[in-house]
Amino acid sequence: ALQADDYIAFRSAAANGHLNILERLYGWMSETQQPEALRAYSHGALRGAIEQGHEDVLEYLLRNHLVFAFAEMHAREYGSHVRPFAAARLEEWREASKAFAQSNPNGVFNLNAADA
Secondary structure (H helix, E strand, O other), rough: OOHHHHHHHHHEEEEEOOOOHHHHHHHHOOOOOOOOOOHHHHHHHHHHHHHHOOHHHHHHHHHHHHHHHHHHOOHHHOOOOOOOHHHHHHHHHHHHHHHHHHHHHOOOOOOOOOOO
16 A cells, blocks of 8 residues: 555655654564665655655655765756755764763764764
8 A cells, every 4th residue: 555656655744744644654664674765756755845845754764875876966956955964964963973972081982873
């Protein structure tokens, strides 16, 4: 059912800015279905979120390495969204690293897989 009409429910949730529904649908998918949904209809979820100006959905999607890689490879179409996202993520990591260093002067700051 989630795969119906090339993941139309997932793509529609993204295009209509329904982040909570998008997250729930993604969570219900198998590890095989998740990348299929992200790539469905030529990355339709990403395109829909951008075309409709849903920044929260766009950020959620770009946090997925498959979506980020696709968007970065298509810099002409998506660069104006990828660059600010990447800059913001780098700044988040810088701030987290500084905070870690202050509380753990001899520690080594690492990103876990969910944060990278």
